[in-house]
Amino acid sequence: MSKNSRSGFSITTRMTQVGRDPSKQAGFVNPAIYRGSTVVFPTVNDLEHRRMEFTYGTDGTPTIANLENAWSELAGAAGTVLSPSGIGAIALALLTTLKSGDHLLMPDSVYRPTRLLCAGMLAKMGIETSYYDPLLGKDIVTQFRANTSVLFLESPGSQSFEVQDVPTMTALAKEHGITTIIDNTWATPLFFRAHEHGCDLSVEAGTKYLGGHSDLLLGLISANAQWWPKLREAYDLMSMLPGAEDCFLALRGLRTMHLRLKAAETRALELANWLKSRPEVLKVLHPAFPECPGHEFWQRDFTGSSGLFSIILQPQYSKAALENMLDYLSIFAMGFSWGGFESLVLPFNCADYRSVTHWQPGGLAIRIQVGLEDMNELKTDLEQGFERLKKFV
Structure with a gap:
């Protein structure tokens, strides 16, 4: 079933349909688990021009692509890539959008491992992180600098649950040419439409509600049309993809999420x-x-x-x-x-x-x-x- 033909259905119905196609699965309801590294090509010409959907295991597999496509449709995103963990997804989003000499704004309520990432790896790369009151709202402009490249949001805040004025803050960031990333794990795309509220990238720990059974680690990063090519490029360069079994479990969890x-x-x-x-x-x-x-x-x-x-x-x-x-x-x-x-x-x-x-x-x-x-x-x-x-x- 095509994406357009599902557009009129409720979210409950759509979640049973995305990320699978029985017509391509020998009639089976669920897609297979693809494990693999090597992809073989029928001819030299096909190999030289990489005429295959996947050319090596680090490009992904049909199992991974099924989950990526399903999440993109649910999140209203141009595309999605995966990571072996939630903090891995945050790291990939930040490494996609930042470079040495940039300034990053983080809410003071952010997930603590994100703070450690900023103080460790990002600081070593010459990226400065400043923290702001998550309830600043329109006053976030007082924190912008000439080299501020990314505004990170987490709504509600980790542990303390401050809810941010995301549409106002993302609109102001856009006016100043600043990219916005949100950790949307608490609400998921089902309860908060991050891209529709102006976020360029949205990060999710699929470890939580997508998996639903405390038996997998997974991260997802979805992007709007502007950032999707850059996100995919960073993902391909690092090849930081999860295992096939975890993606299969996530697809199974998606049906009841x-x-x-x-x-x-x-x-x-x-x-x-x-x-x-x-x-x-x-x-x-x-x-x-x-x-x-x-x-x-x-x-x-x-x-x-x-x-x-x-x-x-x-x-x-x-x-x-x-x-x-x-x-x-x-x-x-x-x-x-x-x-x-x-x-x-x-x-x-x-x-x-x-x-x-x-x-x-x-x-x-x-x-x-x-x-x-x-x-x-x-x-x-x-x-x-x-x-x-x-x-x-």
Whole structure:
């Protein structure tokens, strides 16, 4: 089925169809897994003129191309390339758009490994990174310099969930000839249309909701028409492609991704509202709640929310009390990722690495990933944890 013939269908229907073609798959519903390095050519002339869709394994395979094409259609992009991890995708996007002597703007709320990449590899290349308040909005122009080449966005922010005014900021960047990149992992293209809101490149950790089962690492970078040739060139030069099995798992995860996201949204909102009523909780940081910084932009620009949010505990609780709460949870596990079927908690403190904004939430912070377990049992697990928390006051 052609892309145009799918345009009138809902996103739920389209996600069952993109990235596969049974007429080219001997009638099988799902495409095959292609593993390979060498591609053989029928004639010398074909070899010399590279007359094959793929000329070597580093060009990709039909498995990889199926996923790239599917993601481009869902993201509304001119093209997509893949990476073995989310941070790899961020690195590729930055290396595509930056050169020595450039200035990069990063939100102070950005995913911490991105900060490490900027302080390490990019600094060695002579690229200067400055951090800005993610809620600057139209005042982002005060941070622009003559050599500012890239404005990076992450909305909502990692752990602290500030929602940025993306359309305003990308429009101002465009006026100044500045390229924009967004980390859109929390919302995915299903809940936030990054390219339609002015972003040149959009990065996604497919490790999270695309995979959906905590069993693969994957990154995706989609680009608009202006940046797609340059992104593909950088990708081809580095040959930083993922394995065939991971792409197959991602294509399989794609079929149920919208349903899983909607379920995650409903379940997270239920748990977040329950936590909001708990006396141990000072506040809930969820973009769909009015008290979340930048909520008005989420309400204007997003079509949904995913299963990840944070809570701030009341100020009287100590770190020892928090450890007593989290160490003995029965269902919630502690881990750095999210987007899978299992519920997770992660204690965090942004004050350790923020550089231009002050992280003073009023109490200790916990990030929560809501999985697929029974909701009443999840609440009971946290309720028992709160009882342990209060024993240390």
